[in-house]
Amino acid sequence: MSLDSWDQITENLPPDDEMPLEERQASAGNAIGAVQAPGDDVRGESWRDLDLAGVIHGITTGTTTTPSPTLGRIDGAGFLLYVGMVHLIFGIGGALKTWLAAFLIAERLKAGEHVLFVDLEDRPQTLVERLMLDLEVPGDVIAAGLHYKRPSEPSTHGRDELLATVTTYAITLCVIDSYGESLAMDGINPNADEEVAVWSRMVARAIADAGAAVALLDHLPKSDELALTPIGSQRKQAAINGASYAMRIVKAPSRGVPGYANVVCGKDRQGAYGRGDVVAELHLEPRDGHTGVTLRTPSQGARGAGGGFRPTALMERASRAIEEAGEPLSLTRLRAMMGGKKDYADQAIEALIADGYVTRQQGERGAYLHALAAPYRQATDTASDAFIGTDPAGARSVPFDPANHDRDRAPSLGEGHGARSNDPGPGHGGGTVGHGQQGGIW
Numbered sequence: 001m002s003l004d005s006w007d008q009i010t011e012n013l014p015p016d017d018e019m020p021l022e023e024r025q026a027s028a029g030n031a032i033g034a035v036q037a038p039g040d041d042v043r044g045e046s047w048r049d050l051d052l053a054g055v056i057h058g059i060t061t062g063t064t065t066t067p068s069p070t071l072g073r074i075d076g077a078g079f080l081l082y083v084g085m086v087h088l089i090f091g092i093g094g095a096l097k098t099w100l101a102a103f104l105i106a107e108r109l110k111a112g113e114h115v116l117f118v119d120l121e122d123r124p125q126t127l128v129e130r131l132m133l134d135l136e137v138p139g140d141v142i143a144a145g146l147h148y149k150r151p152s153e154p155s156t157h158g159r160d161e162l163l164a165t166v167t168t169y170a171i172t173l174c175v176i177d178s179y180g181e182s183l184a185m186d187g188i189n190p191n192a193d194e195e196v197a198v199w200s201r202m203v204a205r206a207i208a209d210a211g212a213a214v215a216l217l218d219h220l221p222k223s224d225e226l227a228l229t230p231i232g233s234q235r236k237q238a239a240i241n242g243a244s245y246a247m248r249i250v251k252a253p254s255r256g257v258p259g260y261a262n263v264v265c266g267k268d269r270q271g272a273y274g275r276g277d278v279v280a281e282l283h284l285e286p287r288d289g290h291t292g293v294t295l296r297t298p299s300q301g302a303r304g305a306g307g308g309f310r311p312t313a314l315m316e317r318a319s320r321a322i323e324e325a326g327e328p329l330s331l332t333r334l335r336a337m338m339g340g341k342k343d344y345a346d347q348a349i350e351a352l353i354a355d356g357y358v359t360r361q362q363g364e365r366g367a368y369l370h371a372l373a374a375p376y377r378q379a380t381d382t383a384s385d386a387f388i389g390t391d392p393a394g395a396r397s398v399p400f401d402p403a404n405h406d407r408d409r410a411p412s413l414g415e416g417h418g419a420r421s422n423d424p425g426p427g428h429g430g431g432t433v434g435h436g437q438q439g440g441i442w
Helices: 021-034 053-061 097-110 124-134 139-145 159-168 179-185 193-209 312-325 331-338 342-354 402-408
Strands: 071-073 079-081 086-091 115-119 146-149 173-177 213-219 243-251 259-268 278-287 290-296 358-362 368-372
Touching (some): 071 097, 086 097, 086 193, 097 115, 097 124, 097 139, 097 173, 097 213, 097 278, 115 124, 115 159, 124 139, 124 146, 124 290, 146 159, 159 193, 173 179, 179 193, 179 213, 193 213, 312 331, 312 342, 312 358, 312 368, 331 342, 331 368, 342 358
Parallel strands (some): 086 213, 086 243, 115 146, 115 173, 173 213
Antiparallel strands (some): 071 079, 259 278, 278 290, 358 368
């Protein structure tokens, strides 16, 4: 179905508070089915059988292969983005989302390609300064290849212009900053599945279908900083046919101070990466008055148990809880003593088991008990930003002996080394590698 513009879908819908959600969604759905270009009668054509002969031949002969990411090169190995697919990059404020976007844009510009940036959150100076001064893209290359749009009206008024830019200049990368602001400007409820689905199909998917890799930037509240899915409608995630990446600060950078964030896979529809994998590290480093930006293969320790994040603060809490008890603990009791969200507590416990600090044995009535093989401390974990050295005060490298618990016990949960002000308290899910580092002025 061809559309001159999709404002016909939403222009007659009243505000959210004037129509129940169910009626609003039904109205939007009816409008989608009714809109078509003047004189064009192709309704239902997309429901016809597709000829699969070419697909079968390609698979049989080996000429058709599973898509692989080819944009956003990671030093060492691999890439982040798939050509012609939609991606999501999300995280809390200060998680370096726009820095990653700038890195991706610079890569394509230096390759002589055209890039589209739809900016609903900032001004052009911010991006251009980063491209020229930090990522060393010449001004004439930017002028020739960067198509910068800063709309102040809904996409219903500019979709045709947007797609014309993509097709005319063979755009290879389109960044939209941000997903949430785009929905808001179009009057779309981010929690309404049908409305989000319409926008994703009419805008993001349409750009990708024209050949560009699309990267949508989105925000997370501080309370959800460890989430592997964005906030709002599940359709946000469903719209991603490439990959989604969560940005997690490990060490917050500021001017003159290096830092980096992990790029964690939340979803990869094509299967190159697994959910929870730390795919890359985005490093920012001072360089001659500017900022050097590199996308690196993550250290082995940063991948954590099962390839996911490593919740070092909660791992230390679990270790200290078992030490405090002086006996093996059931999962329920250990979770209660650790505090925090259940999912994060479980990941911390699994990491301790994988690393050999905790053993799990079956006790009476089928319950599993968790015993300490050796105390764990962030300060001796090279994958933690709290790393100090191999044997600081309060850290031990010998197996825990319950018989000597009172004589040799490590400091309790509220005392001694490791009881820092940025440790997560009860009900807090924090404690990833680098947790406690707040976003800098970037």
